[in-house]
Protein backbone atom coordinates (compact mmCIF):
# COMPACT_ATOMS: atom_id res chain seq x y z
CA UNK A 1 0.00 0.00 0.00
CA UNK A 2 1.16 3.54 -0.34
CA UNK A 3 0.49 6.78 1.48
CA UNK A 4 -0.04 8.91 -1.61
CA UNK A 5 -2.90 6.70 -2.82
CA UNK A 6 -4.58 7.00 0.61
CA UNK A 7 -4.12 10.80 0.74
CA UNK A 8 -5.58 11.10 -2.78
CA UNK A 9 -8.58 8.94 -1.85
CA UNK A 10 -9.51 11.18 1.09
CA UNK A 11 -8.65 14.37 -0.82
CA UNK A 12 -11.17 13.27 -3.46
CA UNK A 13 -13.84 12.62 -0.76
CA UNK A 14 -13.48 8.84 -0.94
CA UNK A 15 -14.09 6.38 1.89
CA UNK A 16 -10.93 4.75 3.29
CA UNK A 17 -10.99 0.96 3.67
CA UNK A 18 -10.23 -0.79 6.95
CA UNK A 19 -7.01 -2.14 5.44
CA UNK A 20 -5.90 1.33 4.31
CA UNK A 21 -6.54 2.80 7.78
CA UNK A 22 -4.73 -0.07 9.55
CA UNK A 23 -1.76 0.26 7.23
CA UNK A 24 -1.39 4.06 7.40
CA UNK A 25 -1.62 4.23 11.22
CA UNK A 26 0.78 1.36 11.71
CA UNK A 27 3.28 2.63 9.09
CA UNK A 28 3.12 6.15 10.55
CA UNK A 29 3.83 4.83 14.06
CA UNK A 30 6.85 2.92 12.70
CA UNK A 31 8.11 6.07 10.93
CA UNK A 32 7.44 4.68 7.43
CA UNK A 33 4.84 7.31 6.55
CA UNK A 34 6.41 10.78 6.74
CA UNK A 35 5.05 13.63 8.88
CA UNK A 36 4.29 15.69 5.76
CA UNK A 37 2.19 12.83 4.34
CA UNK A 38 0.31 12.33 7.61
CA UNK A 39 -0.36 16.09 7.87
CA UNK A 40 -1.77 16.09 4.32
CA UNK A 41 -4.03 13.17 5.24
CA UNK A 42 -5.12 14.85 8.51
CA UNK A 43 -6.02 18.01 6.55
CA UNK A 44 -7.99 15.95 4.00
CA UNK A 45 -9.87 14.31 6.90
CA UNK A 46 -10.51 17.71 8.52
CA UNK A 47 -11.94 19.05 5.25
CA UNK A 48 -13.83 15.97 4.01
CA UNK A 49 -14.65 14.07 7.22
CA UNK A 50 -14.89 10.34 7.93
CA UNK A 51 -17.97 8.19 8.37
CA UNK A 52 -18.65 6.24 11.59
CA UNK A 53 -17.05 3.05 10.24
CA UNK A 54 -13.88 4.89 9.25
CA UNK A 55 -13.71 6.65 12.66
CA UNK A 56 -14.14 3.30 14.46
CA UNK A 57 -11.38 1.71 12.33
CA UNK A 58 -9.09 4.72 12.90
CA UNK A 59 -9.67 4.50 16.67
CA UNK A 60 -9.03 0.74 16.78
CA UNK A 61 -5.85 1.12 14.73
CA UNK A 62 -4.56 3.76 17.17
CA UNK A 63 -5.37 1.49 20.14
CA UNK A 64 -3.47 -1.37 18.47
CA UNK A 65 -0.41 0.88 17.98
CA UNK A 66 0.39 0.34 21.69
CA UNK A 67 -0.53 -1.54 24.85
CA UNK A 68 -4.02 -1.97 26.26
CA UNK A 69 -4.29 -1.84 30.05
CA UNK A 70 -6.31 -4.45 31.90
CA UNK A 71 -7.81 -4.05 35.38
CA UNK A 72 -9.68 -7.37 35.47
CA UNK A 73 -7.59 -8.48 38.47
CA UNK A 74 -9.36 -5.87 40.62
CA UNK A 75 -12.30 -6.86 42.81
CA UNK A 76 -14.47 -3.81 42.01
CA UNK A 77 -15.65 -2.16 38.77
CA UNK A 78 -13.61 0.63 37.18
CA UNK A 79 -15.00 3.99 36.05
CA UNK A 80 -13.40 7.06 34.55
CA UNK A 81 -14.37 10.53 33.33
CA UNK A 82 -12.98 12.61 30.49
CA UNK A 83 -13.61 16.31 30.04
CA UNK A 84 -13.01 18.00 26.72
CA UNK A 85 -11.49 20.84 28.74
CA UNK A 86 -12.45 24.25 29.94
CA UNK A 87 -11.65 27.20 32.17
CA UNK A 88 -11.63 26.46 35.90
CA UNK A 89 -12.48 22.81 35.17
CA UNK A 90 -10.92 21.14 38.19
CA UNK A 91 -13.68 18.54 38.51
CA UNK A 92 -11.37 15.50 38.26
CA UNK A 93 -9.70 16.48 41.54
CA UNK A 94 -12.76 16.07 43.80
CA UNK A 95 -14.51 13.59 41.46
CA UNK A 96 -11.92 10.76 41.31
CA UNK A 97 -11.68 10.35 45.13
CA UNK A 98 -15.45 10.81 45.48
CA UNK A 99 -16.26 7.97 43.08
CA UNK A 100 -13.62 5.76 44.71
CA UNK A 101 -15.18 6.51 48.12
CA UNK A 102 -18.48 5.22 46.69
CA UNK A 103 -17.02 1.86 45.65
CA UNK A 104 -15.47 2.05 42.16
CA UNK A 105 -11.83 2.05 41.20
CA UNK A 106 -10.89 5.18 39.21
CA UNK A 107 -7.82 4.72 36.97
CA UNK A 108 -7.48 8.08 35.29
CA UNK A 109 -4.84 9.01 32.74
CA UNK A 110 -4.79 12.79 32.39
CA UNK A 111 -3.01 15.47 30.40
CA UNK A 112 -1.37 18.85 30.69
CA UNK A 113 -2.81 22.18 29.64
CA UNK A 114 -2.03 23.82 26.36
CA UNK A 115 -3.43 27.22 25.39
CA UNK A 116 -6.15 28.74 27.55
CA UNK A 117 -7.41 25.48 29.12
CA UNK A 118 -5.70 24.05 32.18
CA UNK A 119 -4.44 20.49 32.55
CA UNK A 120 -5.20 18.22 35.50
CA UNK A 121 -1.55 17.13 35.86
CA UNK A 122 -0.34 20.75 36.04
CA UNK A 123 -2.88 21.39 38.80
CA UNK A 124 -1.86 18.35 40.85
CA UNK A 125 1.84 19.11 40.36
CA UNK A 126 1.39 22.29 42.40
CA UNK A 127 1.13 19.97 45.46
CA UNK A 128 4.70 19.67 46.82
CA UNK A 129 6.19 16.24 46.06
CA UNK A 130 3.31 14.94 43.87
CA UNK A 131 4.43 12.81 40.91
CA UNK A 132 2.51 12.48 37.61
CA UNK A 133 4.66 9.75 36.02
CA UNK A 134 3.97 6.25 37.32
CA UNK A 135 4.83 2.81 35.96
CA UNK A 136 1.92 0.42 35.39
CA UNK A 137 2.86 -1.40 38.63
CA UNK A 138 2.88 1.87 40.59
CA UNK A 139 -0.48 2.78 39.08
CA UNK A 140 -1.92 -0.51 40.28
CA UNK A 141 -0.39 0.02 43.73
CA UNK A 142 -1.97 3.51 44.07
CA UNK A 143 -5.31 2.15 42.87
CA UNK A 144 -5.21 -0.63 45.47
CA UNK A 145 -4.06 1.75 48.25
CA UNK A 146 -6.35 4.70 47.56
CA UNK A 147 -9.05 3.52 45.13
CA UNK A 148 -8.19 6.28 42.63
CA UNK A 149 -5.11 7.27 40.66
CA UNK A 150 -4.59 10.26 38.36
CA UNK A 151 -1.38 10.15 36.34
CA UNK A 152 0.25 10.75 32.96
CA UNK A 153 -0.23 8.23 30.15
CA UNK A 154 2.96 6.23 29.63
CA UNK A 155 4.66 6.19 26.23
CA UNK A 156 3.26 2.72 25.48
CA UNK A 157 -0.38 3.81 25.36
CA UNK A 158 -1.72 4.76 21.90
CA UNK A 159 1.69 5.98 20.61
CA UNK A 160 0.10 6.67 17.20
CA UNK A 161 -2.12 9.27 18.85
CA UNK A 162 0.80 10.86 20.71
CA UNK A 163 2.65 11.35 17.43
CA UNK A 164 -0.41 12.42 15.46
CA UNK A 165 -1.69 14.86 18.10
CA UNK A 166 1.69 16.65 18.18
CA UNK A 167 1.56 16.89 14.38
CA UNK A 168 -2.06 18.16 14.35
CA UNK A 169 -1.14 20.78 16.94
CA UNK A 170 1.31 22.44 14.52
CA UNK A 171 -0.58 21.88 11.23
CA UNK A 172 -3.98 23.45 11.99
CA UNK A 173 -5.69 20.04 12.05
CA UNK A 174 -6.89 19.79 15.66
CA UNK A 175 -10.46 21.00 15.03
CA UNK A 176 -11.85 17.89 13.33
CA UNK A 177 -14.58 15.90 15.09
CA UNK A 178 -13.43 12.50 13.68
CA UNK A 179 -9.82 13.19 14.72
CA UNK A 180 -10.74 14.57 18.18
CA UNK A 181 -13.16 11.71 18.90
CA UNK A 182 -10.70 9.00 17.83
CA UNK A 183 -7.83 10.67 19.69
CA UNK A 184 -9.70 10.89 23.00
CA UNK A 185 -11.40 7.49 22.74
CA UNK A 186 -8.29 5.56 21.66
CA UNK A 187 -6.61 6.62 24.90
CA UNK A 188 -9.65 6.00 27.10
CA UNK A 189 -10.36 2.56 25.60
CA UNK A 190 -6.65 1.58 25.82
CA UNK A 191 -6.66 2.71 29.46
CA UNK A 192 -8.95 -0.25 30.16
CA UNK A 193 -11.77 1.42 32.10
CA UNK A 194 -15.05 -0.50 32.22
CA UNK A 195 -17.26 2.61 32.37
CA UNK A 196 -16.67 6.09 31.01
CA UNK A 197 -18.49 9.40 31.45
CA UNK A 198 -17.65 12.15 28.98
CA UNK A 199 -18.06 15.78 29.99
CA UNK A 200 -18.35 17.60 26.67
CA UNK A 201 -18.08 21.33 27.25
CA UNK A 202 -20.03 23.91 25.23
CA UNK A 203 -19.24 27.61 24.92
CA UNK A 204 -16.51 30.20 24.41
CA UNK A 205 -14.06 28.53 26.81
CA UNK A 206 -14.47 25.07 25.20
CA UNK A 207 -13.19 23.34 22.07
CA UNK A 208 -16.78 23.11 20.87
CA UNK A 209 -18.36 26.56 20.75
CA UNK A 210 -21.89 25.43 19.86
CA UNK A 211 -24.29 22.85 21.25
CA UNK A 212 -24.64 21.32 17.78
CA UNK A 213 -20.92 20.53 17.35
CA UNK A 214 -20.61 19.41 20.99
CA UNK A 215 -23.52 17.00 20.47
CA UNK A 216 -21.94 15.57 17.32
CA UNK A 217 -18.64 15.01 19.19
CA UNK A 218 -20.49 13.46 22.15
CA UNK A 219 -22.53 11.09 19.96
CA UNK A 220 -19.43 10.02 18.03
CA UNK A 221 -17.47 9.29 21.22
CA UNK A 222 -20.36 7.48 22.94
CA UNK A 223 -20.73 5.22 19.87
CA UNK A 224 -16.97 4.48 19.81
CA UNK A 225 -16.92 3.61 23.52
CA UNK A 226 -20.07 1.48 23.39
CA UNK A 227 -18.84 -0.46 20.33
CA UNK A 228 -15.56 -1.16 22.16
CA UNK A 229 -17.45 -2.65 25.14
CA UNK A 230 -17.01 0.37 27.46
CA UNK A 231 -20.27 1.54 29.07
CA UNK A 232 -20.16 5.17 27.89
CA UNK A 233 -22.41 8.17 28.50
CA UNK A 234 -21.85 11.88 27.84
CA UNK A 235 -23.11 15.09 29.42
CA UNK A 236 -23.09 18.37 27.52
CA UNK A 237 -22.17 21.05 30.08
CA UNK A 238 -21.77 24.82 30.13
CA UNK A 239 -18.45 26.51 29.41
CA UNK A 240 -19.71 29.98 28.46
CA UNK A 241 -18.51 31.17 31.90
CA UNK A 242 -15.71 29.71 34.07
CA UNK A 243 -16.49 26.78 36.34
CA UNK A 244 -16.22 27.72 40.03
CA UNK A 245 -14.31 30.75 41.26
CA UNK A 246 -10.66 29.68 40.88
CA UNK A 247 -8.76 29.50 37.58
CA UNK A 248 -5.09 28.48 37.83
CA UNK A 249 -3.20 25.46 39.12
CA UNK A 250 -2.72 25.77 42.92
CA UNK A 251 -5.81 28.02 43.15
CA UNK A 252 -7.90 25.19 41.66
CA UNK A 253 -6.38 22.60 44.01
CA UNK A 254 -7.45 24.78 46.96
CA UNK A 255 -10.99 25.06 45.59
CA UNK A 256 -11.15 21.29 45.06
CA UNK A 257 -10.08 20.67 48.66
CA UNK A 258 -12.88 23.02 49.77
CA UNK A 259 -15.35 20.85 47.82
CA UNK A 260 -13.94 17.69 49.41
CA UNK A 261 -14.34 19.36 52.82
CA UNK A 262 -18.06 19.82 52.14
CA UNK A 263 -17.94 23.45 50.90
CA UNK A 264 -16.87 25.08 47.64
CA UNK A 265 -18.78 26.86 44.85
CA UNK A 266 -22.23 25.45 44.13
CA UNK A 267 -21.60 24.83 40.38
CA UNK A 268 -18.45 22.78 41.10
CA UNK A 269 -20.27 20.75 43.77
CA UNK A 270 -23.33 20.19 41.54
CA UNK A 271 -21.32 19.03 38.54
CA UNK A 272 -19.02 16.83 40.65
CA UNK A 273 -21.99 15.06 42.28
CA UNK A 274 -23.84 14.68 38.95
CA UNK A 275 -20.80 13.19 37.19
CA UNK A 276 -20.18 10.89 40.16
CA UNK A 277 -23.77 9.58 39.93
CA UNK A 278 -23.32 8.96 36.19
CA UNK A 279 -20.02 7.12 36.75
CA UNK A 280 -21.46 4.92 39.49
CA UNK A 281 -24.52 4.08 37.40
CA UNK A 282 -22.35 3.24 34.37
CA UNK A 283 -20.17 1.05 36.62
CA UNK A 284 -23.26 -0.76 37.94
CA UNK A 285 -22.83 0.47 41.54
CA UNK A 286 -26.03 1.42 43.35
CA UNK A 287 -26.99 2.44 46.87
CA UNK A 288 -24.21 5.02 47.37
CA UNK A 289 -24.97 8.75 47.50
CA UNK A 290 -21.98 10.84 46.39
CA UNK A 291 -23.38 13.93 48.19
CA UNK A 292 -23.11 11.95 51.46
CA UNK A 293 -19.53 10.89 50.71
CA UNK A 294 -18.63 14.58 50.38
CA UNK A 295 -20.45 15.47 53.59
CA UNK A 296 -19.09 12.62 55.75
CA UNK A 297 -15.42 13.12 54.83
CA UNK A 298 -14.92 9.74 53.11
CA UNK A 299 -14.06 11.39 49.76
CA UNK A 300 -11.52 13.60 51.55
CA UNK A 301 -9.93 10.50 53.12
CA UNK A 302 -9.45 8.98 49.63
CA UNK A 303 -8.00 12.28 48.33
CA UNK A 304 -5.41 12.35 51.12
CA UNK A 305 -4.43 8.71 50.50
CA UNK A 306 -4.28 9.28 46.74
CA UNK A 307 -2.06 12.39 47.01
CA UNK A 308 0.25 10.72 49.54
CA UNK A 309 0.53 7.50 47.48
CA UNK A 310 1.88 9.62 44.60
CA UNK A 311 4.51 11.31 46.78
CA UNK A 312 2.51 14.45 47.60
CA UNK A 313 1.95 16.02 51.01
CA UNK A 314 -1.79 16.66 51.42
CA UNK A 315 -1.06 19.05 54.33
CA UNK A 316 1.62 21.11 52.57
CA UNK A 317 1.03 24.80 51.93
CA UNK A 318 0.33 25.35 48.25
CA UNK A 319 2.46 27.80 46.24
CA UNK A 320 1.13 31.36 46.05
CA UNK A 321 1.95 33.98 43.43
CA UNK A 322 4.07 36.91 44.66
CA UNK A 323 1.81 39.67 43.32
CA UNK A 324 -1.93 40.32 43.17
CA UNK A 325 -4.12 42.94 41.53
CA UNK A 326 -7.85 43.49 42.00
CA UNK A 327 -10.33 44.35 39.24
CA UNK A 328 -13.36 46.29 40.54
CA UNK A 329 -16.88 46.89 39.24
CA UNK A 330 -17.18 50.38 37.73
CA UNK A 331 -20.93 50.62 38.39
CA UNK A 332 -23.59 48.89 40.46
CA UNK A 333 -25.93 46.25 38.99
CA UNK A 334 -26.01 42.56 38.08
CA UNK A 335 -23.00 40.82 36.55
CA UNK A 336 -24.62 39.73 33.30
CA UNK A 337 -21.67 38.15 31.50
CA UNK A 338 -18.24 36.73 32.34
CA UNK A 339 -16.65 35.17 29.29
CA UNK A 340 -14.89 31.85 29.92
CA UNK A 341 -12.38 32.18 27.09
CA UNK A 342 -11.27 35.67 28.18
CA UNK A 343 -10.76 34.57 31.80
CA UNK A 344 -8.81 31.50 30.59
CA UNK A 345 -6.65 33.70 28.37
CA UNK A 346 -6.02 36.11 31.26
CA UNK A 347 -4.98 33.22 33.55
CA UNK A 348 -2.72 31.88 30.80
CA UNK A 349 -1.04 35.29 30.37
CA UNK A 350 -0.60 35.53 34.15
CA UNK A 351 1.55 32.37 33.91
CA UNK A 352 -0.96 29.59 34.71
CA UNK A 353 -0.65 28.07 31.20
CA UNK A 354 2.09 27.40 28.70
CA UNK A 355 2.65 28.43 25.08
CA UNK A 356 4.78 25.39 24.16
CA UNK A 357 4.63 21.85 25.51
CA UNK A 358 8.06 22.11 27.12
CA UNK A 359 7.39 25.40 29.00
CA UNK A 360 6.89 25.34 32.79
CA UNK A 361 3.74 26.76 34.40
CA UNK A 362 3.65 29.18 37.35
CA UNK A 363 1.82 27.12 40.01
CA UNK A 364 0.42 30.08 41.97
CA UNK A 365 -0.72 32.17 38.98
CA UNK A 366 -4.34 32.64 37.89
CA UNK A 367 -7.60 34.43 38.55
CA UNK A 368 -9.95 34.28 41.53
CA UNK A 369 -13.49 35.40 40.74
CA UNK A 370 -15.43 37.26 43.44
CA UNK A 371 -18.65 37.45 41.43
CA UNK A 372 -20.32 35.11 38.92
CA UNK A 373 -23.01 35.91 36.35
CA UNK A 374 -26.30 36.65 38.12
CA UNK A 375 -24.62 38.13 41.23
CA UNK A 376 -25.47 41.67 42.39
CA UNK A 377 -22.42 43.93 42.58
CA UNK A 378 -21.78 47.39 44.07
CA UNK A 379 -19.64 50.09 42.38
CA UNK A 380 -16.05 49.57 43.54
CA UNK A 381 -16.68 45.96 44.65
CA UNK A 382 -13.86 43.55 43.69
CA UNK A 383 -14.92 41.41 40.71
CA UNK A 384 -11.77 39.35 40.49
CA UNK A 385 -8.18 39.15 41.77
CA UNK A 386 -5.32 38.46 39.38
CA UNK A 387 -2.37 36.44 40.73
CA UNK A 388 1.07 36.48 39.05
CA UNK A 389 4.73 36.14 39.98
CA UNK A 390 5.61 39.51 38.46
CA UNK A 391 3.58 42.68 38.02
CA UNK A 392 4.67 42.93 34.36
CA UNK A 393 2.07 40.26 33.51
CA UNK A 394 -0.96 42.25 34.65
CA UNK A 395 -1.27 44.59 31.64
CA UNK A 396 -1.66 41.75 29.09
CA UNK A 397 -4.10 39.90 31.35
CA UNK A 398 -6.22 43.07 31.68
CA UNK A 399 -6.18 43.39 27.88
CA UNK A 400 -7.64 39.86 27.63
CA UNK A 401 -10.41 40.85 30.04
CA UNK A 402 -11.46 43.95 28.08
CA UNK A 403 -15.12 43.52 27.12
CA UNK A 404 -15.21 40.09 28.81
CA UNK A 405 -17.70 41.04 31.50
CA UNK A 406 -20.68 43.34 31.76
CA UNK A 407 -22.75 44.81 34.60
CA UNK A 408 -26.36 45.58 33.71
CA UNK A 409 -29.77 46.30 35.25
CA UNK A 410 -31.02 42.67 35.24
CA UNK A 411 -29.82 39.09 34.78
CA UNK A 412 -29.15 37.76 31.27
CA UNK A 413 -29.78 34.19 30.09
CA UNK A 414 -26.89 31.73 30.34
CA UNK A 415 -26.50 28.06 29.44
CA UNK A 416 -27.82 25.61 32.05
CA UNK A 417 -24.92 23.90 33.88
CA UNK A 418 -25.97 20.52 32.48
CA UNK A 419 -27.42 21.05 29.02
CA UNK A 420 -28.17 17.46 28.03
CA UNK A 421 -27.27 13.79 28.45
CA UNK A 422 -26.20 11.71 25.43
CA UNK A 423 -26.33 7.91 25.45
Ligand code: URA
Nearest residue numbers: 165179180181183184
Ligand atom coordinates in the same frame (compact mmCIF):
# COMPACT_ATOMS: atom_id res chain seq x y z
N1 URA B 1 -7.81 16.06 23.36
C1 URA B 1 -7.26 14.95 22.83
O1 URA B 1 -6.80 14.06 23.54
N2 URA B 1 -7.23 14.83 21.49
C2 URA B 1 -7.72 15.76 20.66
O2 URA B 1 -7.67 15.58 19.46
C3 URA B 1 -8.30 16.92 21.23
C4 URA B 1 -8.32 17.04 22.59
